[in-house]
Amino acid sequence: MNFKQTTQLIYFLLYVWLISGCTTVIVDEVKHQASTLNAKDSIVVIGRRSGSDYETEPELISCIGSVLGQGENGINVIPENDFVDRLYPWFEARTAPTHIKGLHRLFSYDKVSEIIDDYDVHYIVWVDGNTEKTRGSGSISCGISPAGVACFGFGTWDDNAEYEASIWDYRTRTFVGKISSVAEGTSYMPAIVVPIPIIAPVQADACKAMGNQLKSFFQTD
Amino acid sequence: MIYLNKIFIMVTRLGMFGLVLSLLLSLMSCKSTLEVEGNFPTPVINIIPLNVGIIYEEQFRSYRYIEKNEERNEWDIGIGKSQVKLFNTVLSAMFKSVVVTKNEKLATNISADVPSVATDTSIDLFFKPKVEEFQYNVPDETNINMFEVWIKYNMKVYDDQGQLIADWIQTAYGKTPTAFFKSQKRALNEAMIIALRDIGAALSLRFIHIPEINNWLKQKHSISQIRKHYKKNKSQTELITVQLANNSLNFGYL
Numbered sequence: 001m002n003f004k005q006t007t008q009l010i011y012f013l014l015y016v017w018l019i020s021g022c023t024t025v026i027v028d029e030v031k032h033q034a035s036t037l038n039a040k041d042s043i044v045v046i047g048r049r050s051g052s053d054y055e056t057e058p059e060l061i062s063c064i065g066s067v068l069g070q071g072e073n074g075i076n077v078i079p080e081n082d083f084v085d086r087l088y089p090w091f092e093a094r095t096a097p098t099h100i101k102g103l104h105r106l107f108s109y110d111k112v113s114e115i116i117d118d119y120d121v122h123y124i125v126w127v128d129g130n131t132e133k134t135r136g137s138g139s140i141s142c143g144i145s146p147a148g149v150a151c152f153g154f155g156t157w158d159d160n161a162e163y164e165a166s167i168w169d170y171r172t173r174t175f176v177g178k179i180s181s182v183a184e185g186t187s188y189m190p191a192i193v194v195p196i197p198i199i200a201p202v203q204a205d206a207c208k209a210m211g212n213q214l215k216s217f218f219q220t221d
Numbered sequence: 222m223i224y225l226n227k228i229f230i231m232v233t234r235l236g237m238f239g240l241v242l243s244l245l246l247s248l249m250s251c252k253s254t255l256e257v258e259g260n261f262p263t264p265v266i267n268i269i270p271l272n273v274g275i276i277y278e279e280q281f282r283s284y285r286y287i288e289k290n291e292e293r294n295e296w297d298i299g300i301g302k303s304q305v306k307l308f309n310t311v312l313s314a315m316f317k318s319v320v321v322t323k324n325e326k327l328a329t330n331i332s333a334d335v336p337s338v339a340t341d342t343s344i345d346l347f348f349k350p351k352v353e354e355f356q357y358n359v360p361d362e363t364n365i366n367m368f369e370v371w372i373k374y375n376m377k378v379y380d381d382q383g384q385l386i387a388d389w390i391q392t393a394y395g396k397t398p399t400a401f402f403k404s405q406k407r408a409l410n411e412a413m414i415i416a417l418r419d420i421g422a423a424l425s426l427r428f429i430h431i432p433e434i435n436n437w438l439k440q441k442h443s444i445s446q447i448r449k450h451y452k453k454n455k456s457q458t459e460l461i462t463v464q465l466a467n468n469s470l471n472f473g474y475l
Contacts, residue, residue, distance in 0.1 A: 053365045055398045088262040089422030093415070094394075111265045130398070132366070 022200040023185035025209045029217065031177040035167065037218045041122040042076040043068070044083045045165075048128035049093035056127055060163070060207055064127065067211025075218060078119050086115055100168055100175050121170050125214065129163035131203040140191045151191040158186050161206035165214065179217060181210040252295040255406050257303040259414035264314045264425040269438075273316040276349040277305055286355045293362070298409070300355070300372075303417060308350060311421040315428065320344065345441070346386070347379040353390065357412070359405065366399045368412040374420060378434060387433035393420035 037043070045064050047056030058080070065077040084091045090106055097103050106112045140153035161183040167176040185200030284301040288294070313319045354373040360366045372393040378386045395416030397408050429435055 049396075053367075055367065055396055057398055085262040087265055088418070089264050089266075089425050092418055092422045094419060095422050095426060109265070109267065111267075115265065 022187070022198075023183055023202055023205045025181065025183040025205050027182075027209045027213050028180045029177065029213060030179075031217065033169075033174065033176055035123065035169070035176050035218050037075060037122060040076075040120055042078050042120045043123040043125060043218070044078040044080070044119070044121055045125045045127060046080055046084065046091060046096070048096075048126055050096070050098070051128070051130075054130040054132070056129060056163070057131065057203070060131075060203060061127060063204065063207035064125075064165075064211045064214065067208055068215055073215070073219060075215065076120075078121065083119065087112060100173060103168070103170070103173055116170065123176065123218070124168045124170055126166045126168070127163055127210070128166070129161070131159055131161040131206070134158045134160045138189075140189065140195060142191075150193045151195050152193070153191050155189040155191075156186060158184065159200060159202040160184050161202045163206055163210055165210060167214075167217065177217065179210060179213050181206045181213070183209065252297060253406060254297045254299075255409055255413075256299040257410055257413045257417075259303060259410065259417070261307045261310045261414075261418060261421060264311055264421065266314060266425050268317055269315055269429065270317045271345040272318045272320070272343055273312060274344040274347045275308065275312055275319060275321045276347055277308075277321065278349075278351065281305070281351060284352050284355075286357075294359070296357070296409075298355075298357070298413070300352070300413065303413070304350075304352070307417045307421050311425050312348065315425055322347075344381055346381070347383075349377040349379070351375045351377070357409065359409070360399050367396045368399070368405075368408040369396045370394070370409070370412040370416040372416055372420065376424070380437070386437050387431050389431055391420060391423055391427075393417065393423070395419055 045061055045068070047058060047061045049055050061080050065079065068075045068077045089095055090109075090112055097106065106116075136155070136157035138153065138155040140151055140155050142149060142151040161181070163182075164178060164180045166178055168174070169176050183202045183206035185202040185205070187200045188198040190196055190198075282301050282305055284299075284304065286296070286298045286300065288296040309319070309321065351374065352372060353375045354371075356371040358367070358369040360368065363369070370393075374391045374393065375388070376391055377388050380386050393416040395412040395414065395418070397411040397415060399408060429438060
């Protein structure tokens with residue numbers, strides 16, 4: 001093995017180490033009662049948007065929906081936007097029920113009950129949380145010259161994703177359980193002429209973990 | 222020949238450098254213009270059995286926020302069309318019938334002109350929204366990675382005689398997180414739409430709970446009940462009894 005091949009191998013191993021070893025996910029589950037889903041039943045996953053300094057990302061909600069709907073044992077998931085739009089103004093940031101008791105208020109409106117029944121909704125999953133940058137260091141400087149643009153330096157940052165899902169049984173009007181998903185990861189950006197971002201998929205990993213746990217939540221008692 | 226080639230390469234590089242520099246400078250000094258665009262769903266609410274006339278002043282229809290603070294980026298945000306679209310959608314779902322009046326004179330001097338219009342179209346109420354204040358935040362200005370929008374509305378409701386029934390302030394708030402590859406314009410537009418949805422939600426759910434409107438509705442309901450009853454039984458004694466009973470009535474839409 002010559003010098004060039006050794007260098008390439010080192011770069012490859014370094015790359016694999018950086019990519020594979022930068023995210024850790026912890027999932028917790030609390031289940032208060034049995035949860036079963038028939039083939040016809042649907043669930044809806046909605047993001048909480050009432051936090052003052054953060055907001056549950058819409059792409060995280062659609063990601064959880066995709067994970068739940070995947071595979072042979074996929075669950076019918078109503079897209080968040082369709083559900084919230086059709087039931088406007090009852091599920092907006094400032095009007096959505098924050099407690100299970102709040103659902104009772106909605107039943108006093110026949111039209112609301114009719115629409116939810118029309119969707120065959122059995123469970124409502126409220127996801128609260130966000131992904132944020134917790135630490136950043138390093139520096140990258142870029143310069144323009146007649147030869148072109150070039151960047152040099154190294155940057156690194158940590159991301160933390162914390163999400164909690166509360167599961168409500170719409171039919172029995174009860175609180176069924178909670179699932180939390182916490183992911184942490186470090187991203188790197190070395191720049192040698194061109195910046196090479198090595199991003200830790202923190203939010204995507206938290207989403208997959210949450211989606212898979214929810215899937216097992218509804219399929220095992 | 223070699224010198225010519227070198228000169229040619231040098232000129233080309235300098236040209237490219239100048240092009241990149243001018244492009245960067247033009248981007249830095251660029252004014253951002255946003256015409257808010259979006260769709261609003263129809264609210265699922267109980268209809269209030271009233272005929273309502275909406276008055277949109279020209280200032281409301283074509284409302285634009287132009288950033289004048291030199292320390293901030295230059296933004297020109299057009300809200301007029303979208304807010305008219307929202308109010309049309311929400312108010313149409315709230316009331317039995319809705320008429321948009323385009324009478325400029327009426328919009329600026331409602332008390333003088335409402336009675337004649339009301340007689341023609343049998344309108345029960347006139348609704349007049351106005352933007353009092355608009356504020357926004359972009360992530361660079363705050364500690365949170367969020368685009369935020371606040372709109373302070375002044376709502377006025379007049380009866381068919383042009384008398385002011387209610388005058389209240391309603392705030393709208395919308396926020397949207399920053400995302401990779403999401404442009405500032407798109408993010409601000411989303412925050413605007415959320416804020417407009419918020420005002421629509423507040424208006425449709427709280428309208429009848431505004432104390433002055435609630436009292437007016439009760440009075441109107443009482444009077445109509447009394448009139449109906451009076452047609453059947455012309456006894457003055459009975460009329461008073463019905464009037465008293467109706468004071469504690471709870472209506473289906475209240």
